[in-house]
Amino acid sequence: MTNYREIQAPLRTIMTPGPVEVDPRVLRAMSTPILGQFDPAFTTMMNETMDMLRQVFQTNNKWAFPIDGTSRSGLEAVLCSVIEPGDRVLVPIFGRFGHLLTEIAERCGADVHLMECPWGQVFDQQAVIEEVRRIQPKVLAIVHGETSTGCMQPLDQIGPACRELGVLTVVDAVATLGGTPVKVDEWQLDAVIGGTQKCLSVPSGMAPITYNEGIEKLLLTRKKVERGVAQEQDRLEVRVPIRSNYFDLSQLQDYWGPRRLNHHTEATSMLYALREGVRIVLEEGLEARFERHRLHERALMAGIRGMGLELFNDVPWKAPMVTCVKIPAAINGESVRQMLLEQFGIEIASSFGPLHGQIWRIGTMGYSCRKENVLFVLSALEAVLIRHQAKIEVGRGMQAALDAYGVERAAN
Ligand SMILES: Cc1ncc(COP(=O)(O)O)c(C=O)c1O
Secondary structure (H helix, E strand, C coil): CCCCCCCCCCCCEECCCCCCCCCHHHHHHHCCCCCCCCCHHHHHHHHHHHHHHHHHCCCCCCEEEEEECCHHHHHHHHHHHHCCCCCEEEEEECCHHHHHHHHHHHHCCCEEEEEECCECECCCHHHHHHHHHHHCCCEEEEECEECCCCEECCCCCHHHHHHHHCCEEEEEECCCCCCCCCCCCCCCCCEEEECCCCCCCCCCCEEEEEECHHHHHHHHHCCCCCCCCCCCCCCCCCCCCCCCCCCCHHHHHHHHCCCCCCCCCCCHHHHHHHHHHHHHHHHHCHHHHHHHHHHHHHHHHHHHHHCCCCECCCCCCECCCEEEEECCCCCCHHHHHHHHHHHHCEECECCCHHHCCCEEEEECCHHHCCHHHHHHHHHHHHHHHHHCCCCCCCCHHHHHHHHHCCCCCCCC
């Protein structure tokens, strides 16, 4: 019989656009002893987490709670609870994750209409609004921060216009929540999905979501409670029940609400993790946290430019937590990533689809978004590029980053 040894994970510097390094406080919280899912000590933590999530989402919505599963579980829970077969859904696609929204909506039986723009661009908000007017969908499903391209779609005009037109907005803020403003109420967004393993610096395995009364009303028309837990007040026959049991928001909210109606067994340790993660976000303060993400983004960009490399997303719509670097001609991007990992223990990412092999993506998210990480990745990248005979400005990148951090030159 093989004797498997205890886990010995190497210590890494994770500078991808997720998953990123987890705050040690979150890891500690995860080792808290398990509680039963109806234990008042646990349900109190659930309520506290909901309360903190509302603040992170900048909303007064009653409903803000996590779905158990990776970020796409949040997308799937919202879309499959809202979309009935045949419903018209409009998806503007500007990278990989717009395709994911499309894929999920199609599997829900939606009549999906697409808008596409080249990867690296985002949409003019008026163009999206015009398309919403023309298509008249029930739902506009759109990504806020595209991790595949490092671009961020403005939503401040799209949300209010959709509200006026009676179109529901479902927004993937998986990459952006906790790293840049996601103003659910101000932008009048109906349902928003965040991610844990990105700017919240919690492991992958939960998806915080929020939705408003309009969405709740819709859910209640499709609510069908599982027979084994249903009570007299629960209807068992509905016209078009939500197709998924696991992702049925109408039942999930009955567990997260005062009724505490049993659904699946809550992922206790992940809830401890999320509670600590959002507690840390609020302790730092939203504004301070967003400014920290901007600061390290500026230093990283300065370092990359200083080295003589070209940025792919040097655009006004750049997402602050993802910096994309064009892989210099004749350089094997995968070999560079491999040397970074093997020699320095640093992980950066490649990209997908049309950008595969074209760019590296460097994340500055949550706990990974620190000065020492930025300086380490820049110095290691320079060393590795020299080893690959790339033509770079040796020594300039680090100095530019130190300048961006305002580090004084010492007098001799
Ligand atoms: C913008 C965006 N949406 C959705 C997802 C899917 O998340 P998960 O892999 O956690 O299901 C990701 C993951 O990278 C993402 O970056």
